[in-house]
Amino acid sequence: MTARTSYQRIYAAVRRIPRGRVSTYGTIARVAGLAGQARQVGYALSALPTGTSVPWHRVINAQGRLSLERSASGAGITQRLRLVREGIVVDAGGRVSLEKFGWRTRESKRRAR
DNA sequence: CCACTGACGAGTG
DNA sequence: GCACTCGCCAGTG
Numbered sequence: 237m238t239a240r241t242s243y244q245r246i247y248a249a250v251r252r253i254p255r256g257r258v259s260t261y262g263t264i265a266r267v268a269g270l271a272g273q274a275r276q277v278g279y280a281l282s283a284l285p286t287g288t289s290v291p292w293h294r295v296i297n298a299q300g301r302l303s304l305e306r307s308a309s310g311a312g313i314t315q316r317l318r319l320v321r322e323g324i325v326v327d328a329g330g331r332v333s334l335e336k337f338g339w340r341t342r343e344s345k346r347r348a349r
Numbered sequence: 350c351c352a353c354t355g356a357c358g359a360g361t362g
Numbered sequence: 363g364c365a366c367t368c369g370c371c372a373g374t375g
Contacts, residue, residue, distance in 0.1 A: 242372085261357050276371055278356035295356080303356045311356085354374085361367085 240272055242278040249286065250281070253294040256322045258332055259339040266343060293318040294339075296332055305330030315332045 245268040252267065253259045261274035270276060281292045293315040297303050302319075304312035316326050324337050 262359095265357085270371090271372055272358085274357040275355070275369095279372065280356090283358050292356085297356080298358060315356095328356090352375090355372095358369090359367105362365090 242268070242273070242276055243283065245269055246280040247284075247290050248275050250290050250292060250295060253291060253339050255291075256324060256337070257339040258294045258296050258319065258324060258334070258337050259304075259341075260296060260334070262298050263339065263341060264295055274298075294322075300331050302330040302332070302335045303327070 245344050246264060248258075249264045249267040253264075254297050261277040264277045265271055265274045268277070277295070281290075281295060284290055284292055302312060302315055312330070316330065319332065324332055326332055
């Protein structure tokens with residue numbers, strides 16, 4: 237049954253990110269049980285429809301930068317706006333401090349040592 | 350089946 | 363910090 241697609245697992249993982257926090261594609265992939273497939277996460281998020289309840293804006297890359305910042309698109313502005321609205325500090329270059337706003341999972345805590 | 354692309358990551362120089 | 367390479371996987375032509 238439920239041959240849950242990778243997308244569904246990814247969306248479920250993204251929904252777990254607390255408000256006011258951000259996570260990375262790699263982390264989401266791991267939480268979704270798709271370790272090493274960060275690319276698939278980005279692919280899945282790009283397929284999200286407008287108005288989705290999935291907080292995709294809380295997902296940024298491992299460098300702490302908004303991936304959409306690069307691609308010239310209105311989505312980049314939306315992401316930035318939503319993050320700031322949650323109290324997250326977004327740098328002029330579209331960067332966020334993962335140290336301060338990164339979602340702390342068991343794995344990340346382990347690394348944070 | 351092959352080639353290319355893409356909201357990525359980690360490693361190397 | 364930047365440029366390049368390789369790994370991973372799905373979608374498209």
